[in-house]
Amino acid sequence: MSNQFLNDTIIEAYITEASQLVEKLEFLILGSEDTNSYTTEAINEIFRIVHTIKGSSAMMEYNDISTLAHSIEDLFYFIREDKPSLIDYKEISDLILEAIDFIKVEVEKVKKGQEVDGKCDSIIEKSKILLMKLKNANPKSNAIKDRTETKSLTSKPIIQETIRVKVDKLDKLMDLVEEMVIVEAMVTHSPDLKGLEINNFLKASRHLHKITSELQDSVMSLRMVPISIVFRKMNRIVHDMSKKLDKKVQLKLIGEDTEVDKNIIEHISDPLMHLVRNCIDHGIEDPEGRKAASKDEVGTVTLEAKNEGNYVIVRVEDDGAGLDKQKILEKAEESGILNTDPSKMSDKEISNLIFQPGFSTNKEITEFSGRGVGMDVVIKNIEEIGGSVVVDSVKNKGCTFTIKIPLTLAIIDGMNIKVGNSHYTIPVTCIKEFFRPQSSDIIIGVDGKEMIMLRKKCYPIIRIHRLYNIKTNIEKLTEGVIILVEQDGKSICLFVDELLGQQQIVVKPLPNYIKRMNTAKGIAECTLLGDGSISLILSISELIE
Amino acid sequence: MNLLGHYHDERSFKNMDDTVHKNEFEEDTQKDKYLTFRIENEFYGIDIKYVIEIIGIQPISEIPQLPEYIKGIINLRGKIIPVMDVRLRFEKEPREYNDRTCVIVAEIKDISVGLIVDGVSEVISIPESDIVDPPEMSRDKNRFIRGIGKAQSGVKLILDCDKLLNDRETKSLSNIQ
Numbered sequence: 204m205s206n207q208f209l210n211d212t213i214i215e216a217y218i219t220e221a222s223q224l225v226e227k228l229e230f231l232i233l234g235s236e237d238t239n240s241y242t243t244e245a246i247n248e249i250f251r252i253v254h255t256i257k258g259s260s261a262m263m264e265y266n267d268i269s270t271l272a273h274s275i276e277d278l279f280y281f282i283r284e285d286k287p288s289l290i291d292y293k294e295i296s297d298l299i300l301e302a303i304d305f306i307k308v309e310v311e312k313v314k315k316g317q318e319v320d321g322k323c324d325s326i327i328e329k330s331k332i333l334l335m336k337l338k339n340a341n342p343k344s345n346a347i348k349d350r351t352e353t354k355s356l357t358s359k360p361i362i363q364e365t366i367r368v369k370v371d372k373l374d375k376l377m378d379l380v381e382e383m384v385i386v387e388a389m390v391t392h393s394p395d396l397k398g399l400e401i402n403n404f405l406k407a408s409r410h411l412h413k414i415t416s417e418l419q420d421s422v423m424s425l426r427m428v429p430i431s432i433v434f435r436k437m438n439r440i441v442h443d444m445s446k447k448l449d450k451k452v453q454l455k456l457i458g459e460d461t462e463v464d465k466n467i468i469e470h471i472s473d474p475l476m477h478l479v480r481n482c483i484d485h486g487i488e489d490p491e492g493r494k495a496a497s498k499d500e501v502g503t504v505t506l507e508a509k510n511e512g513n514y515v516i517v518r519v520e521d522d523g524a525g526l527d528k529q530k531i532l533e534k535a536e537e538s539g540i541l542n543t544d545p546s547k548m549s550d551k552e553i554s555n556l557i558f559q560p561g562f563s564t565n566k567e568i569t570e571f572s573g574r575g576v577g578m579d580v581v582i583k584n585i586e587e588i589g590g591s592v593v594v595d596s597v598k599n600k601g602c603t604f605t606i607k608i609p610l611t612l613a614i615i616d617g618m619n620i621k622v623g624n625s626h627y628t629i630p631v632t633c634i635k636e637f638f639r640p641q642s643s644d645i646i647i648g649v650d651g652k653e654m655i656m657l658r659k660k661c662y663p664i665i666r667i668h669r670l671y672n673i674k675t676n677i678e679k680l681t682e683g684v685i686i687l688v689e690q691d692g693k694s695i696c697l698f699v700d701e702l703l704g705q706q707q708i709v710v711k712p713l714p715n716y717i718k719r720m721n722t723a724k725g726i727a728e729c730t731l732l733g734d735g736s737i738s739l740i741l742s743i744s745e746l747i748e
Numbered sequence: 749m750n751l752l753g754h755y756h757d758e759r760s761f762k763n764m765d766d767t768v769h770k771n772e773f774e775e776d777t778q779k780d781k782y783l784t785f786r787i788e789n790e791f792y793g794i795d796i797k798y799v800i801e802i803i804g805i806q807p808i809s810e811i812p813q814l815p816e817y818i819k820g821i822i823n824l825r826g827k828i829i830p831v832m833d834v835r836l837r838f839e840k841e842p843r844e845y846n847d848r849t850c851v852i853v854a855e856i857k858d859i860s861v862g863l864i865v866d867g868v869s870e871v872i873s874i875p876e877s878d879i880v881d882p883p884e885m886s887r888d889k890n891r892f893i894r895g896i897g898k899a900q901s902g903v904k905l906i907l908d909c910d911k912l913l914n915d916r917e918t919k920s921l922s923n924i925q
Contacts, residue, residue: 382826625810671812713811716859716913717821717830723813729821729828737809737823 287341392733431459457507486523526596623675626738831862
């Protein structure tokens, strides 16, 4: 048994190391191609990387990878030692990128436990030919003693002192902290304490709460990684796509140090790739088109990440042609997803049609876009982590996608309420105010719907007990509580029996089995209350619809 | 009440008020063993490999707009588990829960579910050869039975857990569009 464990650890270490090295290598090569030079630092680092890959792969007996790495090593050994002046950077780049792709594919096979049987003889051949060409073009006497140092390309190390920890250990730690929050509430809000004079206890429980909150924050931060990991992958995409489509595009990264939960990284990678592809495919015009629009020949795609309160905002912006309103409306009509009168739709609403399933304005299906499955997959991935996407576009100026993701899904401040015998919880951030209504404020609309007048504004009332068919004694609006809630700029009023109090709650998803059958609007999660009972969390955005 | 009488030496268990846990033992000794339980006057068997534990009935939180046989969810030491009233699933008359009502916590293909039954009986061995196919009718409750087991203590209807959980014939569902 222990042999298997050892094997697995070694394989895992190899996969992690190889993946990281290959990413680094890609970054260095793309950078050098941009500046058309290899700094001494870059050469040394490339050599080190390739040398390490050679050694590790040989040890694991992935001989093809090892031989490939060896041939690249020979190439850079020559570059390092002989310092040739005539170098075809593009050719070398292409070769190394090809090698990188091969290694990536093989490492995937290792990950999946498949046979590592890829053949790279052609790449090795090309490498040998390239080396010969280099040697021929740069006979010994042409060596230049000093190299002009251009801007350093070696990436600043992303992580300093580190220790490798298995993700499931972190997950277990998070689970324990979550349980602790629940149990802390069970202790400090215990029904046994009702009505007792316990000042010292209360003081101590406040102290306890302070410490558990700090512990919570600490543990959450363990899982945070800088978003640069995802951002950097885009370099390659921009590089490949601009080549393929014959467009000139540069990538600008802002705020790549911003840290997000590891879980978010995994869900945001694909959507970002798709959005960046879209920007280059649809947004950025080809060089002539850009000149005609008096823009810089080189288009820019900007990726920005920043923290805003409890959210992380990720922006994907291009300075291309912007969304074509007319085309969008046409396509929406064609795909049958246009449900409202276009003249009544704001520009923003029209732009956001592109997120509907089945939508695509590409006339043909290219390798990169056109199947209409991209955008709604983007939305799905982002919604899975509780985030949202909006798009904003100005014709001829460009287009911006803004993704908003909550930092902490798990623990929020909730207001517990009671309807009949059922407990519900509303996120405190959605609550604007609550009160007992006067009958004079209540209006019955033309369609029989109840509404309430509040400071000259009219809000519809949703009776929770009716919505969910709950038996309760409190049916008169004036005997219960009205809660004004707001989400995404829209507000409504909820009618409940009573408020039970505010509490920090751990959000738990409903079991999938239930989610699959549940047709009730507005409930997808729940939480455990201090006394062990379950409270269903109301999703305000769903109720507002 | 003495549950699981035969297996004193292989499993440890407490009385009905506490939970009954499975000890770890080789896969093979779980084969052909069924936990039998009672609904009204009939005895059913559930493959022991699905059974995680047995608990007494506890407060259930209702969730609106679910099929009536899904009573809601319970809090099992921090884990949220849906519970199904097997009586209602078999379209029998509902009965009030009392202190003999048990919840069999089962895990089938990564789905944890609590099955509310009238009472739990014992764990018995029924070799595959002693299980015959159920009668042809596939309507009503028979679609949840995968076989009829002949045991010394009587006939046990062997549950098809997959169908029990997933079969969604429209009879008891009212889909409000």
